[in-house]
Amino acid sequence: MAHYGPAELAHIPGPRPDPLLGHTLKIMRDCYGFTLAAREAHGDIYKTKLIGQWRVLLHGADALEFVLIDRDRNFSNQEGWLPLRNLFDGGLLMRDFDEHRRHRRIMQAAFRSKAMEEYVARMNAELPRLLAEWPVGKRFAFYPAVKELTLRLGASVFMGMDPDDPRVPALNKAFVDEIAATYGLVRKPVPLTKMWHGIRGRRYLIQTFKELIAERRDGGGEDFFSQMCRATDDDGDRWTEEEIVDHFNFLLMAAHDTTASGLATMAWALTTWPDWQERIIAEVDALPEGPLDDAALNAMPVTERAFKEALRLVPPVPFIPRRTVRDVEWQGVTLPKGTHVSVCPGIVQLQPDLWTDPDSFDPDRFSPNRAEDRRHKFAWSPFGGGAHKCLGMHFAMVQVKLFTAHLLRHRRMQSATDAPATWQMVPIPWPKGGLPIVLEPRRETAAAPAKEDAVA
Numbered sequence: 001m002a003h004y005g006p007a008e009l010a011h012i013p014g015p016r017p018d019p020l021l022g023h024t025l026k027i028m029r030d031c032y033g034f035t036l037a038a039r040e041a042h043g044d045i046y047k048t049k050l051i052g053q054w055r056v057l058l059h060g061a062d063a064l065e066f067v068l069i070d071r072d073r074n075f076s077n078q079e080g081w082l083p084l085r086n087l088f089d090g091g092l093l094m095r096d097f098d099e100h101r102r103h104r105r106i107m108q109a110a111f112r113s114k115a116m117e118e119y120v121a122r123m124n125a126e127l128p129r130l131l132a133e134w135p136v137g138k139r140f141a142f143y144p145a146v147k148e149l150t151l152r153l154g155a156s157v158f159m160g161m162d163p164d165d166p167r168v169p170a171l172n173k174a175f176v177d178e179i180a181a182t183y184g185l186v187r188k189p190v191p192l193t194k195m196w197h198g199i200r201g202r203r204y205l206i207q208t209f210k211e212l213i214a215e216r217r218d219g220g221g222e223d224f225f226s227q228m229c230r231a232t233d234d235d236g237d238r239w240t241e242e243e244i245v246d247h248f249n250f251l252l253m254a255a256h257d258t259t260a261s262g263l264a265t266m267a268w269a270l271t272t273w274p275d276w277q278e279r280i281i282a283e284v285d286a287l288p289e290g291p292l293d294d295a296a297l298n299a300m301p302v303t304e305r306a307f308k309e310a311l312r313l314v315p316p317v318p319f320i321p322r323r324t325v326r327d328v329e330w331q332g333v334t335l336p337k338g339t340h341v342s343v344c345p346g347i348v349q350l351q352p353d354l355w356t357d358p359d360s361f362d363p364d365r366f367s368p369n370r371a372e373d374r375r376h377k378f379a380w381s382p383f384g385g386g387a388h389k390c391l392g393m394h395f396a397m398v399q400v401k402l403f404t405a406h407l408l409r410h411r412r413m414q415s416a417t418d419a420p421a422t423w424q425m426v427p428i429p430w431p432k433g434g435l436p437i438v439l440e441p442r443r444e445t446a447a448a449p450a451k452e453d454a455v456a
């Protein structure tokens with residue numbers, strides 16, 4: 001077999017790369033198709049070249065466990081998460097080992113149950129108002145709408161600002177530019193490239209966050225940013241100003257695009273399998289009126305399973321990168337020090353040896369009596385695992401339940417197209433065409449008045 005790539009990786013097979021672009025275009029066009037074909041041809045360990053960088057793919061649930069649990073501290077995040085470099089440096093995900101553990105302990109303060117109660121109260125207050133702005137009886141694209149909604153909601157929950165505050169659009173634009181730069185093909189801030197816009201966005205956000213720190217550190221605000229400004233670990237350690245802005249900048253990104261992607265998959269699933277939407281509507285109708293508290297959120301097991309199933313089919317982070325900090329051996333193959341590796345929750349979550357009829361939408365596979373996710377510790381890992389396991393997992397579930405309940409209390413979603421949805425998987429999965437839907441009215445309240453221009 002012919003070998004491609006650097007001499008250190010000559011012992012690892014892989015598909016033949018394009019001399020100029022490697023496998024970049026093929027991966028951007030059809031990431032899963034490319035990956036499955038390469039796995040079929042070369043087995044569970046092979047190399048590819050993406051955006052000028054060679055990397056080794058390690059397939060299977062055991063590989064996920066080996067890399068993410070990382071008992072021997074073999075794998076660096078800071079060196080591995082190349083797309084986030086220059087844009088999200090200093091974020092929690094970009095730190096390694098003891099330093100990472102120290103920072104994670106401080107950030108955990110912002111996720112304690114007292115803080116969560118405040119975020120839930122803010123979401124309960126804002127969601128009905130923001131959802132009432134969505135048109136009824138008219139086709140619109142769900143994905144851009146939910147992205148805008150979650151950004152405006154985030155202004156309140158994360159920054160303690162009114163979603164209609166005139167500064168919010170500029171902050172959102174800077175933030176969107178920053179995220180768009182993560183997978184720009186040009187990795188230096190050459191004028192007018194995505195990276196150039198991204199770095200400008202980062203500067204603007206960091207400047208704005210710095211201005212907010214003084215008032216938030218001493219104030220009693222209960223939004224996420226205020227919590228992070230005051231957060232300390234058990235030893236009373238807190239962050240410097242620089243650290244606060246780096247962490248917050250990363251946190252906004254970690255929270256936003258992932259949740260918007262998950263909500264789009266959920267909306268796609270509920271419009272494609274409407275019986276499941278009806279089951280969730282029945283669950284929502286059984287909840288008490290008004291704001292939803294912990295007890296109400298706990299009474300939504302069907303919604304929870306449907307969201308888990310959505311994240312199984314289209315996980316927002318389908319591949320997780322790392323870089324070896326020493327020579328590492330996996331299944332008899334040496335990964336030399338400095339090798340970029342990726343493990344693949346998205347592929348594992350569709351493996352027929354782990355999941356029954358893996359391409360079907362079947363939330364009951366997560367029910368206690370079936371528990372297909374227990375077939376391997378890493379059969380279902382959309383939130384990763386090990387030291388870097390998502391800190392916002394519970395937050396994301398709560399946000400999705402609140403969104404679903406507040407929407408389906410008053411509306412029913414229908415697909416506005418006969419064409420099956422297709423997904424752009426890189427950088428983060430989103431439905432091509434934006435997922436056109438129509439909302440039908442169910443019942444009205446003062447919180448969600450029918451729009452005057454409703455067509456239904």
Ligand code: HEM
Pocket residue numbers: 077092093094104251254255256258259262311315316317320321382383384385387388389390391392393395396
């Ligand atoms: C459906 C929604 C979400 C998904 C699928 C998701 C997925 C992930 C994954 C896979 C990782 C680990 C990446 C790695 O190991 O390299 C991660 C880390 C992280 N996530 Fe999430 N996430 C979601 C929502 C959120 C939310 C809402 C927040 C905050 C409110 C958040 C905050 C974080 C943080 C701070 C980390 C870094 C943890 C560390 O490095 O110790 N995420 N997320």
